[in-house]
Amino acid sequence: MTKDMADKSTTLPAKAVSKAASTADASYSGNMSLSVSLSPEQGLNRYLQEVRKFPMLERDEEFMLAKRWRQDGDSEAAERMVTSHLRLVAKIAMGYRGYGLPIGEVISEGNVGLMQAVKKFDPDKGFRLSTYAMWWIRAAIQEYVLRSWSLVKMGTTAAQKKLFFNLRRMKGEMKAIEDGDLRPEHIKKIATNLGVKEEEVTSMNRRMGHGGDASLNVTIGGDDGSAQWQDWLQDETDSQETQIANSQEHQARMDLLQDAMSDLNERERDIIMKRRLAEKPMTLEDLATIYEVSRERIRQIEARAFEKLQAAMIAAAGTTGLIEN
DSSP states (O other): OOHHHHHHOEESSHHHHHHHHHHSOTTTTTTOOOEESOOTTTOHHHHHHHHTTSOOOOHHHHHHHHHHHHHHOOHHHHHHHHHTTHHHHHHHHHTTGGGOSOHHHHHHHHHHHHHHHHHHOOGGGSOOHHHHHHHHHHHHHHHHHHHHSOSSOOOOSHHHHHHHHHHHHHHHHTTOOOSSSOOHHHHHHHHHHHTOOHHHHHHHHHHHHTTSOOOTTOEEEOTTSOEEGGGGOOOOSOOHHHHHHHHHHHHHHHHHHHHHHTTSOHHHHHHHIIIIISSSOOOHHHHHHHHTSOHHHHHHHHHHHHHHHHHHHHHHHHHHTSSOO
16 A cells, blocks of 8 residues: 555545444554545545455465454454455445445445454354455444434334345345335235234335435425425314314303203203213113113103204304304
């Protein structure tokens, strides 16, 4: 790595190193100077060209570097392990382009995962660093996608995360690429394969179909190109004035009802209350048993009481202005 390159460079990757300093142990921060000409946020094509310049490691060389890092804390050895796998991070990150997030940010998050993998890598277990690191890289990227794709939490359980990251692929395999809800047979198959509920599949598909969060201030048309999405939204609830007016009218009608009830005798009031105003109205048969009369007699009393109540309320409403005479 040339001095000129180091002088004009930013730390690679700038975001990854700053985050790694807070997540890795103290031997990482301040010691690892992963210098390359630019970070992925500054220019993707140039970044990819630069990371390809770092040579791949042979198995024996990788083993010795890992030993130097674990036993002696050799930051230069750790740096070589990281830089030799930056192209692996980029390759994995490209698989997450469909989520609409800046690919440079995705690569940077993957680099954080790579640095964590190097920190924890044990060469004595017989695995290559690439095999071990890909899980850390994917985990870091997926956490970033889940955190950034929507302000609303996408999923907390392992099954829901699996659904989020596999739904698009499974839809493609089933050729279920039409807009709108999935077909019942597709929903059932996806739910069964991923071990989630069918309603979770439907909900996740709808959320992903809208492409994540959208700003209410986004421009969506108009003759002058200045119309915003929020201009087309309509509040379907009643205005405060309407709600207050409805509440006042309801209270006025309840007052009329209470006054009109006083015109009924005790038995009529009781039957109206239990037949018309109770949350669980009593049957004619039950009231007939209570008053020791026939069901038909209870029906007649109820009908007559209701007519009296209705007439009294209409008359009172005319005097209060609730209805026009």
